[in-house]
Amino acid sequence: MTNDIAAAIETALQRVSDAASLDEIDAVSGETLGKKGVLGGLKASLAKIADIEERKAVGRSLNEAFASVSAAIDERRQELIAIERAAQVAGERLDLTEAMDAASRGHLHLVTQAWQELEDVFVGLGFTVAEGPEVETDWHNFEALNMSEGHPARGEFDTLFIGHDEHEDAGDSGLLLRTHTSPVQIRTMLASEPPIYIVAPGRVFRRDTPDATHMPVFHQIEGLVVDRDISMADLAGTIEAFTQAFFGKGFTSRLRPSYFPFTEPSAEFDIRRPDGSWLELGGCGMVHPEVLRAGGVDPEEWSGFAFGFGIDRMAVMRHGITDIRDMYVNDIRFIEQF
Numbered sequence: 001m002t003n004d005i006a007a008a009i010e011t012a013l014q015r016v017s018d019a020a021s022l023d024e025i026d027a028v029s030g031e032t033l034g035k036k037g038v039l040g041g042l043k044a045s046l047a048k049i050a051d052i053e054e055r056k057a058v059g060r061s062l063n064e065a066f067a068s069v070s071a072a073i074d075e076r077r078q079e080l081i082a083i084e085r086a087a088q089v090a091g092e093r094l095d096l097t098e099a100m101d102a103a104s105r106g107h108l109h110l111v112t113q114a115w116q117e118l119e120d121v122f123v124g125l126g127f128t129v130a131e132g133p134e135v136e137t138d139w140h141n142f143e144a145l146n147m148s149e150g151h152p153a154r155g156e157f158d159t160l161f162i163g164h165d166e167h168e169d170a171g172d173s174g175l176l177l178r179t180h181t182s183p184v185q186i187r188t189m190l191a192s193e194p195p196i197y198i199v200a201p202g203r204v205f206r207r208d209t210p211d212a213t214h215m216p217v218f219h220q221i222e223g224l225v226v227d228r229d230i231s232m233a234d235l236a237g238t239i240e241a242f243t244q245a246f247f248g249k250g251f252t253s254r255l256r257p258s259y260f261p262f263t264e265p266s267a268e269f270d271i272r273r274p275d276g277s278w279l280e281l282g283g284c285g286m287v288h289p290e291v292l293r294a295g296g297v298d299p300e301e302w303s304g305f306a307f308g309f310g311i312d313r314m315a316v317m318r319h320g321i322t323d324i325r326d327m328y329v330n331d332i333r334f335i336e337q338f
């Protein structure tokens with residue numbers, strides 16, 4: 001019987017180490033330790049041993065056999081549990097990188113898209129791109145644009161001053177956040193000789209309360225042409241060409257007489273929304289002789305036109321967005337639509 005026990009242990013331990021699943025380990029357990037199992041069967045035949053000492057000795061080795069086999073079963077069971085759990089985790093893992101296709105990769109901000117496309121349109125019309133600083137001098141932003149101190153038009157631009165002390169004039173730095181891109185007209189004329197054909201897109205700042213058509217920080221694109229014999233017809237033609245190229249057919253634009261100190265005559269440029277209402281996109285006009293002079297250009301020899309359009313408003317127009325603020329909320333449900 002001792003031999004049977006030794007053989008049973010050997011077989012059981014081999015089966016335990018071969019077991020590849022919890023079901024197999026349960027089967028080994030039942031078939032070895034269970035009542036009808038190999039060791040269980042040997043235990044039942046203990047009673048047949050007549051010699052009491054021998055019965056005790058065999059009983060002890062049977063107990064040891066039970067103990068060593070069940071310890072091996074427990075150990076293997078823990079290993080198999082760990083293996084099966086790891087396999088389950090691997091099977092259920094969501095590989096999010098696989099779900100990232102080109103369509104879900106996001107896109108440039110609508111204003112950046114409009115900015116870049118506007119540059120493309122105007123470069124296509126023969127313009128080059130210029131730029132100027134966001135922190136400007138009072139002279140470039142107002143004075144040189146025919147708005148000297150006390151000019152009522154200054155009040156139109158709710159200006160954010162830098163280092164401005166309401167109670168102490170001497171503390172003024174003469175610097176401000178530019179309220180429009182028009183100071184780039186002056187910088188360009190001072191830096192280069194006519195003929196000039198430039199556009200200058202950029203960020204501008206006003207103490208405006210946000211609403212459906214206003215932001216305190218927004219974007220404009222300035223245009224400046226200085227050449228010989230430039231007329232209002234050239235301005236109208238350029239705006240027409242730009243409207244077609246940027247908005248496409250089906251959009252209508254109009255020029256409406258207006259007033260800006262830096263252009264004479266001046267006009268406002270409106271575009272018709274799909275719902276039939278008109279939205280003001282910008283101002284334009286023939287560059288005022290005083291402005292040409294401030295830029296070092298002789299108004300007897302040269303003439304020019306200028307325009308300044310709101311890029312944010314163009315972006316909302318183009319996409320049929322009703323509230324300009326929606327573009328700055330960063331709500332993924334909104335952004336994903338474009």
Ligand code: FA5
Nearest residue numbers: 180182208214215218280281282283284306307308310
């Ligand atoms: C100007 O800023 C002039 N410099 C435009 C100009 C340039 C006229 C050259 C003549 C020659 P205005 O303040 O109207 O003008 O602003 C121009 C455009 O900027 C507006 O038509 C509008 O499209 C946009 N804009 C103005 N304020 C805001 C705002 N708070 N939020 C978003 N867009 C604005």
